[in-house]
Each structure stands twice: as structure tokens, then as C-alpha cells.
Amino acid sequence: MFFIVVWWILIQGKTDSWFVGLISISLALVTSFILLPPNQYRFSFSGFTHFLIYFFASSLKGGIAVAWMAIRPNPDLHPNIYKITPRLPEGLGRVILANTINLLPGSLSVELTSSSLYIHVLDERQSIETEVRRIEEKIAHMLRLELKN
Known part of the structure; x- marks a missing residue:
């Protein structure tokens, strides 16, 4: 349909x-x-709604932060690449995670392997680990996936 x-x-x-x-x-x-074979993922509409709200709020907040960094006369940036071990199982959830990070201002997924996600950030003082874990929780709720510890 x-x-x-x-x-x-x-x-x-x-x-x-x-x-x-x-x-x-x-x-x-x-x-x-x-x-995407049927029954491989169980989609949650309420999880999708929570994910969208979180994504738009994070995008707005991040966009303002990046704009502020850009217009300051002496930007105090500390770029870095983080290596994070995803808690989502391999597959669609991790791909959505990497792509979501790409769409948030100030961050870029550099590489996604079977055991790691490398993320470039404009300012390493950001709480990137906390942000990634929140995004993982939203994706896990949306796709009804179990997170690894």
C-alpha cells in the first residue's frame, strides 16, 4: 500500500x-x-516519534552551537576523532546511528566497522559519548532492538 x-x-x-x-x-x-526482509525488524511508531523529536531538537541545538562557533572572531575549536563501540547490534540500527550522527551539526561519522564507530567532532569538549548513547537508545526503541552492555 x-x-x-x-x-x-x-x-x-x-x-x-x-x-x-x-x-x-x-x-x-x-x-x-x-x-529488508519482513519480520527482521519490528518497527515502533511511538519510538519513531520520539526519535524524530530528539533528532530535530538536537539538530537545532547543534546548529546554533556551530553557528556560534562560526561567527566568533577567535573560534576555540578542538577537533578530534572519537572511537566508540556501538551497543546496537550490527545491521540497520548501526547504519541509522552513523547517518544520524552525520546529520547533526558539528559531527561526522568517519568509519563504521563491525566493532567500532569513528566520529569526527569540531569540539572534543562536547559530550559525544553521551549523545551517541542517547541516539542508540532512541534507535533501539524505534526498531525494538536490544542494546549490548
Whole structure:
């Protein structure tokens, strides 16, 4: 149904391109089953809502902090690369974690391995470990995953 609704929105409700749409929808459905098999992850809508709220609040806070650093005459930056051991199991959760960190101002995921996540930050005095652990908790709640200790 999701792909049908997306197609309907893309064609603005017109009926003259449903033949191409059915082919496209079928290919998208097959691809989604290959890339993300059903029942592999149990999605929580309340977890997703909490994740979005946290993400937007963190983005706003981080954006203000980076803007403040940029307009100061003598920016006092202490860039560093952190190595963090993710508590999320390997797979989709860790990918979402790395991509979320990329979208937050002042941080960038450098490398994601099977045992570590390397993060570049503009200011090492930030509480990056605490921030990553909060993001992991939000992702775990959203995907209903168990965190490792």
C-alpha cells in the first residue's frame, strides 16, 4: 500500500500512467523484500516519534552551537576523532546511528566497522559519548532492538 500511495502522489492522481506504475511498484516491492526482509525488524511508531523529536531538537541545538562557533572572531575549536563501540547490534540500527550522527551539526561519522564507530567532532569538549548513547537508545526503541552492555 505504501508504494501505491507514493506512486499516486507522484502522478498527482492521474490514471494514465498506472501501467508503468504497476511495474514500478512491483519492482520496488521486490527490492524492498530483498533489502529488508519482513519480520527482521519490528518497527515502533511511538519510538519513531520520539526519535524524530530528539533528532530535530538536537539538530537545532547543534546548529546554533556551530553557528556560534562560526561567527566568533577567535573560534576555540578542538577537533578530534572519537572511537566508540556501538551497543546496537550490527545491521540497520548501526547504519541509522552513523547517518544520524552525520546529520547533526558539528559531527561526522568517519568509519563504521563491525566493532567500532569513528566520529569526527569540531569540539572534543562536547559530550559525544553521551549523545551517541542517547541516539542508540532512541534507535533501539524505534526498531525494538536490544542494546549490548
